[in-house]
Amino acid sequence: MTALSDLAAAVQDLAGAVRRLGQDPADAIRLLALLAAVGPVAATGDDGLGRAMATAEAAAAALCRRAALAALARATAAATPPGYEEAVALRDATxxxxxxxxxxxxxxxxAAAALALRDLRAAVAEDLTARAADLSRLREVNVAEPLPALVHAWRLFEDPDRADEVALAAGAEDPNFIGGRFRVRGD
Incomplete structure (x- = not known):
């Protein structure tokens, strides 16, 4: 192997390790998105050496970004967004x-890399769009008078076991007095 192929393999291994690092795919997605935004520093000189350094740094940054993007695509495939809005946001960001x-x-x-990235983008968009279609959407609730979370859970879902979910969605300090405007999963 050459030094360049060793570097490429090490960068891909690093991106894969970051993807596997967290217990939650959302952590991997967040970290890989940061790696995918790596850019080269500005050239330090206008002479031949400065231009060569800038070219090498740009190539190394592109290698890092592309390895991170490949791992990011794998992480999005493994992710299970809790709802439609989260799946669409993940799709759009990726x-x-x-x-x-x-x-x-x-x-x-x-051109070969651009085409491969376009195909990868299309596959990610298709996958997350299809999965988002089966997920529940948020619905807005507007309550004039504060009521207990238990009452809201029954009125919204006919399921008193979802009272904690309603209280959390409303950001209630006291689950016995939930009023105003909030958003809940519209199962």
Whole structure:
């Protein structure tokens, strides 16, 4: 193996390790999104050495971003968003990162990478859109007079066991007095 292929393998291993690091895929997604935003520093010199350093740094940053994006796509496939809104937000954030790298690759003349990133973005969008369709959406509740969470759970879901969920969604300090406007899962 060459030093460059060793570097590429190490960067991919790092991105994979970050993906597997957290117990929750949301942690991996958050960390990988940060890695996917890595950019090169500005060139330090205008001479040949400075330009060569800038080229090497840009290539290393692209390698890091692309490895992170590949791991991010795997992490989104493993993620289980709790509702429609979260799935759509995850899809949009991931696809935005993929599209930005796709544009960078195309601008750099790397058509093969741009095409691969476009295909990956389309696959992520298709997967999360399909999964989002089966998830519950948030619905807004507007209550004129404070009532106990138990009453809201019964009125909204005919399920008193969801009183804690209602209190949490409303951000209630006291679950016996929930009023105003809040959003709950609309199962």
């Amino acid at each position: 696809c935005t990162l993929l599209e930005a790298e796709e544009i960078r690759a195309a601008d750099a003349g790397d």
